[in-house]
Amino acid sequence: MLQFIDSGSITSVKGIKAAGINCGIKKERKDLALIYSDVPANVAGTFTLNKVVAAPVIVSKNVINQKNKVKAILVNSGNANACTGTTGFNNALESQYYCAKKLSVNPSEVIVSSTGVIGQQLPMDKLKYGIEMICNQLSLEGGDDAAEAIMTTDIKKKSFALKVKLSKGNVTIGGICKGSGMIMPNMATMLSFLTTDADIDSILLQQLLSESVNQSFNKISVDGETSTNDMVILLANGVSKIKIENQSKDLITFQSALTKICQEMAKAVAADGEGATKLITISINNARTKEDADAIAKSMANSPLFKTAMNGNDANWGRILSAAGNSGAEFNPDKVTIKFDDLPILLPNYQLEFDEEEARQVLSKDSVIISIDLNEGKESSTWWTCDFSQEYVKINANYRT
């Protein structure tokens, strides 16, 4: 029913074009992306909960709140346009207007987004020159270029597409995202842009997106930091002519497909966290409440001591228990079981039977599942994070974000 498309991207979706170029904000690497829908698309979005919000977040929230249809998303990297005051707000508006003019659409049909250094004004000459260029370079193959243009300290491009079989035919969901540092809910914790050719009304679309974001982007943490610029945007242009009705079976299928692609994207962000050497899946099981399960997973995902141990491939179950104990969740440590993949590490009443070398080998892989059974109830939660390396510190001691 769900099938990932090899080398798929946002442009795998019918009626979506994209492009990614260098306009001079960065020295050589791509720094400007444009996503374009041939027909006006319904739109949904979720945004950072940081009190300090960047100018483009304010501008784009307005677009979403007015329930406008949207034709384009303009994204620059290299400059966050955050903490830039009135000038920065006017620059965000001007880039929205300028892009709309070049595309012959209304300004209210353009979402704007930025990522990069905080506290510097956008170089508007370069940006406007870039907007002129990029509007002429939109193509059906441009998804990957756009994915590349939104990267900052990311090492890997993050581009996905998923084919979804519904009762009346197939629809496609595509997505690109960037992450790396300043990654932690709520909310978006990075930039993520999704497209679909399904026909979904905007209220339903927002419900679908919020639910999927809660199960994906809101369950990752690289460093416990929520940025000033985070957003997840989903465009639904209806070009497939397949309508998804409220309370239908197709809605459930689409929801799970959207969650699936959002989770793949979120995992890619966690795996490519600054300095990360591995993806860590934290699986909390048999908690008393959903909130307890989430609290423990989050506490582990933000624990420097747990994450440095993972970096050192050290089967340091004591730090795992200690991080769980700091979460505020109700549980009895005597009853806890901890496994690394399928290898039991800690059994109830602190029984230890594992072989250190075997544990080290499991942890040495580039993806490992740390699962905890609390033996308290029936609730569970899964989060994703990465290890914490000297490289993270090196990157952030020397790079001004």
Place this chain on the structure above:
Amino acid sequence: MLQFIDSGSITSVKGIKAAGINCGIKKERKDLALIYSDVPANVAGTFTLNKVVAAPVIVSKNVINQKNKVKAILVNSGNANACTGTTGFNNALESQYYCAKKLSVNPSEVIVSSTGVIGQQLPMDKLKYGIEMICNQLSLEGGDDAAEAIMTTDIKKKSFALKVKLSKGNVTIGGICKGSGMIMPNMATMLSFLTTDADIDSILLQQLLSESVNQSFNKISVDGETSTNDMVILLANGVSKIKIENQSKDLITFQSALTKICQEMAKAVAADGEGATKLITISINNARTKEDADAIAKSMANSPLFKTAMNGNDANWGRILSAAGNSGAEFNPDKVTIKFDDLPILLPNYQLEFDEEEARQVLSKDSVIISIDLNEGKESSTWWTCDFSQEYVKINANYRT
């Protein structure tokens, strides 16, 4: 009225003896400390809020809760006796009994405390041998040896004493502590042992300690981690014959003296955080509420991005604002002023006028004050932390705590 004593320690206090030795838990470094009061002392304590608590924490909480007078505090480093189940609990009790027997006191007069690796049983033969030895080595000069024996990854010994002039004469407060990693409220976030020769009843003593801990040890963070073993213990043996009465002026003087020495100890812990190159004082001013001021200071003290920037001497005010914005506190970022020591960095409406090189020089010192004026109200808070270095990761990827 208050005067720090050069090279002072817990044994600067009348009627207090101490010792520190190696008993073989660690290879060569000291690993066992004993603090002894000639006369039974009133006692107060605050303990970790982690759900996972080490055996000695349970045993010592019992002593405090029963309002026993106390004669001795036995502390080992190198092994936390945490997550050790029934065997670990019995070992904690046995060391308490054994030490009491050797000192010819009641077991309920002995506080026990441990720090070090989680999940391993105490080597009881070595420990009992050590207890026999150390009971014969108590001396009036032993404070520094005790301070050394409680260290784990600490680089500097932390030993203080403060002379306090009261209406009827002088009393002394002495203290030793250890910190380094797993440092964050609440509560104690490390081991800290204080003595005083003032005569204070135990209910008042607990109030005094709790208040001073809130203003000191509960306002530091090295890495946002609260350990399983943290405790702060204060013994008041009354040997000075100077009684501190409730609601007296002397009480106020003593409270501020206790807070003063606790703050010096807390700052020493923050400055000696794992891998730290500097002490960072975070001063939040003119917040709407006390809670807002604390929330912002705490968010900064736990922000990897702020702390890596401090490690790189980078005047990255954007990360400071972003960390403040993530705190949940109410404020308008447009109104914020940020200073490094006396150097203005950010003025309201994002006015920047500082010289990058000058800012770098201020940050390069081994102690810097980052002050933030929110311009929202009249409340303030001061926290202490350290920078976040590659060395922290190196230590914790390779050291099993």
